[in-house]
Amino acid sequence: MPRIKEKLGDRSLGVAKDLGKRLGKKTSGHRAAAQPPWTLYYNPHCGTCLKVKERLESRGVQPKIVEYMKDPLSVKTLERILKKMGLGPAAITRFKEPFWMEKALDPDRLGRKEWLEMLAEHPFLIQRPIVETKERAVVARPPEETDSLFSEQ
Structure with a gap:
């Protein structure tokens, strides 16, 4: 054009x-007004991730799929997600992972930058699934957590 x-x-x-x-x-x-971009940070081996993907698709959303274990998230991306959540790194951290326990990491002693660098370097520590829209992001556990995102449309 x-x-x-x-x-x-x-x-x-x-x-x-x-x-x-x-x-x-x-x-x-x-x-035409474009549908807000939806991104699903996803692990194909996770049952909850599969349920969330199906739930979104059943509501007409075809999210961009990011397999974050294959394509780790940058610190910048993690910052953007957390800003949309209005929360800190603890909100997306899997504290029950053996790595976390073996290292005896203390969340109260980790600086934000150090914590996000650790999540970027060790993506298995990131809680899943995460659904991100233009305005908000949620950890979709349980899958019904995604329902609040539909009020944006």
Whole structure:
């Protein structure tokens, strides 16, 4: 479309609409409102993750799937998720993991930056599943936790 606009100026929208009509497509002068992006931070071996994926799909949401064990989350991504939750790193940490207990880590002594770096380096410590939308994020345990996200639409 940029090339059309370059050649036709302000008439480009009318040309695009006309082309759409000739191709049998409904067009309007306005773009359709896009569904807010949904991201599911997911482990395919987790039963709860599978239930959440099915729950979202049954409500018409096709989330972007991030297998965070294969593609670990960055500190920046973790910060964004926590900001949307309005919580600290403890909200997404799996404290029952043997690694956590073997290291005898004390949450009260871990700085936020150090904690997030640890989660980024050891993704198995991240609670799952996490569902993120444009405005909010939740740990979807139980899967019904996702219901509150639908009020955004």
